Amino acid sequence: MANPRLDRFTPVFAIAAAAELAEMHPQTLRQYDRIGLVSPQRTRGNTRRYSLHDVARLREVARLSAEGLSLEGIRRVLELEDQVRRLEDRVRDLERALTEERLQRPDRRVFAAGSAGGEVVTLRRGTRMRRNAEVVVWQP
Template sequence: MDENTPVFVISMAAELSGMHPQTLRQYDRLGLVSPERTPGKSRRYTMRDIVKLREIAELGTEGVSLEGIRRILELEDHVRRLESRLRDLETTLADEMLQRPGRRVFAAGAAGDVISMKAGTRTRRSNQVVIWRPLDHT
């Protein structure tokens, strides 16, 4: 069993989260926490749902509206998905680099152009000094 296994009935989820079962039903209707359903349409909550319910309760006691809570949870879920996607891309890139050593690397030039580089080399940095003097309008 892991944190995503739907095992808790609504009464147990309410007890674990410190809420009334009717509150959990309302949150389900609002889409704040959407538990899985059994073939008989009973709600089954996961441990992740319980954690989310506790977070909702904490945000509520801090004065955040239900719409604000919904938006916060939505953004947290978005960040979680992006982090997962980033990990996948990093793994893919690492695998690709291991399987194909010596491939080309690209960098952005000072003007925004794309520069092809050999792996292991660095871009040349400009050491020019630019002095800005505002025009005197007197």
């Protein structure tokens, strides 16, 4: 059997070890799992297994709690931090795709919105759209 690749998300710590690493009581970890702050993976026997990522998150919960945040406030902060990380990853992916596209198609065309109803107009590279200075008032 091949060894699975271990990384910071691999669940390897039992609750006692994770509690010791996070400097918390095991009951606190159980409570955080119940309310969804830090949810470890489960084994087939339904025991909790914590990863290094989970332990770091437990430490972050302790830090935020020491600063006076409520558990709901901590949950929201962690949720927003996760969202920021996902968005940063998405931006990196899009930047990488854009760079690859630019390298693969140096003669690419540029598109712009036309002046008559928003149709898409193809422009040659280096060409600019002539801007219309008219003011249009829209009324429903």
